[in-house]
Amino acid sequence: MALQAVAGSKIYIGTRVAPKGTVALSDFTAQESEWTEIKGWTQSGSLGDTQNLISQDFIDENRTRQIKGTRVGASMENTFAPMPSDPGQMKFIAAIDSCSPYAFKVEWGAGCASEGEVTISVANPGIVTWPDGHGLEAGSPVMFTPTGGDLPTGLLPDTVYYVVEPITPTTFAVAATPGGAAIETTVAATATSITATAQPAGSTDLFFGLAMPGAKQGGAANTPLLRTWSIQVDSNIVEI
The missing domain is CATH 2.40.30.180 (Ubiquitin-activating enzyme E1, FCCH domain)
Incomplete structure (x- = not known):
């Protein structure tokens, strides 16, 4: 298995989509002409599913037993340098104000394509x-x-x-x-x-998610002003 660089990766936002928990590649075909890169990406959040656990205490076994429950998309917490005139950031801000999910795409290591x-x-x-x-x-x-x-x-x-x-x-x-x-x-x-x-196979992730608001981060004099925006993943992730 080859190592894959994070540097050069790109994140894109598509259009508003109908909520759907299970998506396939075909759900993103219409997005090919709609992707807008969100510029100023400085830190990538984790991307993937977590899974709930269902537990029950058993008296006779003196043990809590567990079974797997439903899967849930984790929150992808990303950090960006504020760029008010960037079309991708403007589109993300509009998505924050929407109650609907949007299509998202991450191209890992796109700079090494x-x-x-x-x-x-x-x-x-x-x-x-x-x-x-x-x-x-x-x-x-x-x-x-x-x-x-x-x-x-x-x-x-x-x-x-x-x-x-x-x-x-x-x-x-x-x-x-x-x-x-x-x-x-x-x-x-x-x-x-x-x-x-x-791109190498498996280096692009496609998913539906909710654009969530976040705070600006300051600090000492030589600290850059950054903004945290998270994407609450609301579907499975299609890897291509």
């Missing part, structure tokens, strides 16, 4: 060739950005796809969902170049 120029064949499936090697595995999310034209028919720019077989050190196919059917390309790209940006 792989990026390179690729070609994409017209075939079934279309094969992405990353000449100097991609270092990706099945399930890794990847996006393609064309310059001076379009991608091959079957693929959309700046849309998240997922690496699937066939995979070699320098090539792979992509699907619309992790482990899904490889996408066929039917018309050649008109772009003069195509840039691929990819």
